[in-house]
Amino acid sequence: MPIDHCTPTEAAVLRLWTDLLPPSAGAPPIRSLDDDFFDLGGNSLGMIRFLFEVQERYQVELPVADLYSDASTITVAAAARAIDDALATAAGRAGTPEVTE
Structure with a gap:
């Protein structure tokens, strides 16, 4: 996808x-x-940093297993989908969280 x-x-x-x-x-x-x-060129430390940034920015915890659910790779699209899913789940529990880019 472009x-x-x-x-x-x-x-x-x-x-x-x-x-x-x-x-x-x-x-x-x-x-x-x-x-x-x-x-x-990413590595496991970079992935941990990414997960930390997601948690800081979106106030959701993104388990690594969620990223691997679609395939054996972690793509931009899959990561974004996992974030959107986590935000939707959080919104269902506590109202709509504020999304920042």
Whole structure:
């Protein structure tokens, strides 16, 4: 899925990943919402940082298992979908949380 047609949450994930995945030798740039975090040069520490940023920004805890539920890869689209699902669940429990980009 092309980057120019993305949801606000996908755009937020793209910005986070761009910050967390600095360009390195041989690592490709993010070109698609279907790009995998680890194929882009991410590592487990980077994933923990991403999960921390999601929790800080959206006030939801995003279990790693949620990211792996669709496939064996963690894509921009899958991460955004997991955030949206967590926000919807939180909204059902305590009203609508404020979403920030």
